[in-house]
Amino acid sequence: MKQIVLSLLLFGSVVFSPMQTKAASSVSVPCSSLLKPVDSSYPYAMGAALVYKVKLTPGSLRTSISIHALHLPKPSSFGDYDRFEGFAFIPNVISWRFPLYPTPEKDGPTWAGRLDSITAGLENVQVQVRLSNAKTGKLGPVILSNDINYCK
Template sequence: MRTWFALGIVLALLASSTHRVQAQPQASYPCSVVLRATMKEIPNAQGVALITKVRKPYAESATSPVRERQSVGIYADWLPSPSVFGEYDRYEGFAQVPGEISWRFTMHPVKENTPSWFGGTPWVGKFDEISQELPLITRVEVRLSNTGTQELGPVVLQNTLQACGSS
């Protein structure tokens, strides 16, 4: 009898401490979101993130089976040189499902034929190896980065995928 009583208490404690994880609403593909500046020092800086599904072959062979992945591509414009903010030498794209997983990828400056006399440079990058569906709480960011230390700096542009919800 004591054994059953003890077992009942253990089961009751486990049941009360178990959290039911509610499924997050998922993004609809393809979608795009505007990335907005987080710093007053760069009022013109904005960007856009394209979130889409891509079908990628496993090998270069024409008969290779394909796998589906999610892709995050970013175009960011009117960005000053990263060194303006300190010990940074590039920008990186960063996508994260808060508290769960994140992905970071290098962004590259775009050489313009006729640069703006006002300043600012466009930067682009993409990452297309995301195997999980992206929930609407996913944050997409452009962040400062130091290639020597591999440390990410502050967020420069950001938004969530809330606008990617199915209508």
């Protein structure tokens, strides 16, 4: 009798077990996302974020986020800021920041930079271009932004 009950329990646990829910899937990479201005006072500011997998050293793959932004206002026009930074984050979980470097173009620089060491999943990641002060480390207001879920 015990064997029958045990067999029925095992059979029932396999057949009638609750379906496991699938975690939110990561964004399919490689992909890119437009970074749009958050303020209408700089309508020509625009950027792009490129997201893809890299393996630069022995070990596991990492996610790389690079940003290319142009027609940005001068950082100093917002106060005590001297550069822009890329800022990516999963709300209430983790954030990453990396400097964007200007190119020496005549009519204003193109700001670009990248981070190649992300190991976290990409669900609900926000990507932004923000003002920054290199000496104090102070991170300023958002200039460009988009959600990684719009990455195509």
